[in-house]
Amino acid sequence: MSDFLKISRLRKKFDGVHAVENLNFEVRKNSITGLIGPNGAGKTTVFNLITRFLKSDSGEIFFRGETLKNLPPRKIVDLGIARTFQQIRLWKNLTVRENLLLACSKKYDRWWDCFRRRNEADAERKIDEILEKFGITNLKKMHASDLSYGQSKLVELARTILTDAEILLLDEPAAGINPTLLKTIEKIIFDLKKSGKTLLVIEHNMPFLMKISDEIVAIDGGKFLCQGAPAVVQKNPKLLAAYLGDAREILKSEKC
Amino acid sequence: MIEYFFSLATIALIWTIVAQSYNLSFGLAGLFNLGHVIFFGIGAYAAAILNTRFGFNFLENLGLAALISGTVASGFGILTLRLRGHYLAIATLGAAMIAQVVALNWLELTRGPLGIRGIDEPQIFGEIFVGDTLPHFLLYFGIAATLLFFLWKLFQSPWGRLLRAIRDDELAAIAVGKNIFAAKLWALVLSAALAGVAGAMYAHYRVFLDPSIFALSEIILLILIVVIGGRGNFWGNVASAFLIVGVLSELPRFLNFPETLLGAARNIVYAGLLIATMFWRPRGIFCRRKK
Numbered sequence: 001m002s003d004f005l006k007i008s009r010l011r012k013k014f015d016g017v018h019a020v021e022n023l024n025f026e027v028r029k030n031s032i033t034g035l036i037g038p039n040g041a042g043k044t045t046v047f048n049l050i051t052r053f054l055k056s057d058s059g060e061i062f063f064r065g066e067t068l069k070n071l072p073p074r075k076i077v078d079l080g081i082a083r084t085f086q087q088i089r090l091w092k093n094l095t096v097r098e099n100l101l102l103a104c105s106k107k108y109d110r111w112w113d114c115f116r117r118r119n120e121a122d123a124e125r126k127i128d129e130i131l132e133k134f135g136i137t138n139l140k141k142m143h144a145s146d147l148s149y150g151q152s153k154l155v156e157l158a159r160t161i162l163t164d165a166e167i168l169l170l171d172e173p174a175a176g177i178n179p180t181l182l183k184t185i186e187k188i189i190f191d192l193k194k195s196g197k198t199l200l201v202i203e204h205n206m207p208f209l210m211k212i213s214d215e216i217v218a219i220d221g222g223k224f225l226c227q228g229a230p231a232v233v234q235k236n237p238k239l240l241a242a243y244l245g246d247a248r249e250i251l252k253s254e255k256c
Numbered sequence: 257m258i259e260y261f262f263s264l265a266t267i268a269l270i271w272t273i274v275a276q277s278y279n280l281s282f283g284l285a286g287l288f289n290l291g292h293v294i295f296f297g298i299g300a301y302a303a304a305i306l307n308t309r310f311g312f313n314f315l316e317n318l319g320l321a322a323l324i325s326g327t328v329a330s331g332f333g334i335l336t337l338r339l340r341g342h343y344l345a346i347a348t349l350g351a352a353m354i355a356q357v358v359a360l361n362w363l364e365l366t367r368g369p370l371g372i373r374g375i376d377e378p379q380i381f382g383e384i385f386v387g388d389t390l391p392h393f394l395l396y397f398g399i400a401a402t403l404l405f406f407l408w409k410l411f412q413s414p415w416g417r418l419l420r421a422i423r424d425d426e427l428a429a430i431a432v433g434k435n436i437f438a439a440k441l442w443a444l445v446l447s448a449a450l451a452g453v454a455g456a457m458y459a460h461y462r463v464f465l466d467p468s469i470f471a472l473s474e475i476i477l478l479i480l481i482v483v484i485g486g487r488g489n490f491w492g493n494v495a496s497a498f499l500i501v502g503v504l505s506e507l508p509r510f511l512n513f514p515e516t517l518l519g520a521a522r523n524i525v526y527a528g529l530l531i532a533t534m535f536w537r538p539r540g541i542f543c544r545r546k547k
Binding site for chain 1: 412413421427430436439446
């Protein structure tokens with residue numbers, strides 16, 4: 001199924017500036033797709049539009065053939081699309097366990113459930129499993145405010161995975177972390193793919209992204225540039241121009 | 257003298273319920289609602305009117321006050337909960353001012369500044385709890401304990417956890433699929449219903465009611481209790497309500513201040529405590545200091 005997630009003629013304007021302009025691309029099921037572009041290209045805006053944190057001016061987004069138009073963001077999660085944020089957003093006054101429990105289920109989300117006998121054993125088991133997999137079991141009882149940047153990244157990723165979404169939108173998962181943690185995240189991403197998940201990843205760490213991605217979508221100024229296998233996209237002249245701009249012309253002229 | 261202490265403790269119990277209800281919406285859910293006294297006042301006026309005009313008894317009035325305050329809060333919430341931070345604070349403060357003006361001027365309903373007299377004393381199961389201050393205290397203690405147990409269950413529940421998450425970061429809560437509007441609306445409705453019950457208890461205890469119940473000083477007292485007790489801290493707020501209403505409000509009297517200066521002295525004590533808390537215990541004096 002090629003159009004697992006399909007972006008069609010998407011437009012978004014902020015105060016006259018086109019953040020996303022007539023954007024079209026597709027994400028295949030069970031693939032890792034990298035979304036790249038220079039700073040300000042509109043990558044995070046695309047995530048915000050897919051998850052309906054922002055409403056598009058026009059265009060459509062289809063997930064498994066169904067339009068996401070007019071759905072509130074929480075319904076997008078129910079459909080199976082979850083995301084992380086460029087700036088980590090954990091609940092700082094809650095423990096890691098509580099952060100993860102909130103993502104696990106909606107079983108007791110109503111106030112009158114406080115009188116029901118609770119059984120969160122399933123959720124607790126899932127949390128223990130994921131913390132063990134990530135190698136951060138020792139953080140379970142810590143407050144999120146006491147975590148390091150890298151630990152917070154892992155907990156946010158764990159929280160997103162625990163929503164049980166089919167497609168995960170990861171906004172710069174490798175930004176600002178050390179090489180050891182980078183390897184951990186790489187493994188987590190590959191494991192997610194193996195378990196049948198689909199991933200759309202924004203990242204500026206090109207070697208990392210080229211290594212993990214099956215396909216790359218490049219955008220600039222909110223417009224589609226190119227889409228294809230990493231090796232092919234890397235050589236695309238439009239992409240090189242977008243990243244290097246005038247510098248490429250200067251380098252060319254210096255060679256002459 | 258003992259009568260005086262029981263009377264003071266009874267008033268402190270009422271304020272514990274109001275403060276704890278405010279702690280639910282402001283402390284736990286982060287709704288900076290400056291109009292919470294509206295619900296306390298509506299509960300009090302509902303009980304006063306239903307009792308003096310229609311003959312409803314104390315127990316019936318507790319339920320009806322909760323229902324009426326909760327219903328008003330649901331409309332109020334639908335209109336205001338899309339607002340955030342300062343906007344919500346200003347809108348709700350405006351609503352509190354309007355409530356006071358209505359109470360002052362709708363003479364047919366509230367008797368305006370003359371107030372409503374002749375409200376029955378609190379009684380339940382016939383005459384058992386009628387009479388002295390001790391039976392009143394015991395009755396109010398029982399009601400407060402029941403309501404606080406209910407609130408404590410809410411604070412400890414996954415729903416309480418969700419409210420704390422919404423208070424800390426709404427977007428993150430939406431990102432894991434939570435219905436934050438419903439959670440906030442229920443927080444407001446429940447906190448209003450509890451404040452309504454406290455209002456009914458207040459009206460029956462004082463047997464007289466006037467529009468000063470909606471005054472700005474009451475809002476400030478509520479915020480003071482919750483800030484001193486610690487936002488979202490359940491037992492901290494119980495202790496804070498007793499400390500402020502039961503002890504500090506009467507401190508100038510114990511220190512033999514002249515009657516004419518009691519109000520001003522009380523405000524100085526409150527302001528001093530608030531400033532000291534902001535400096536040394538910004539998370540509340542009953543919260544652990546952050547390392």
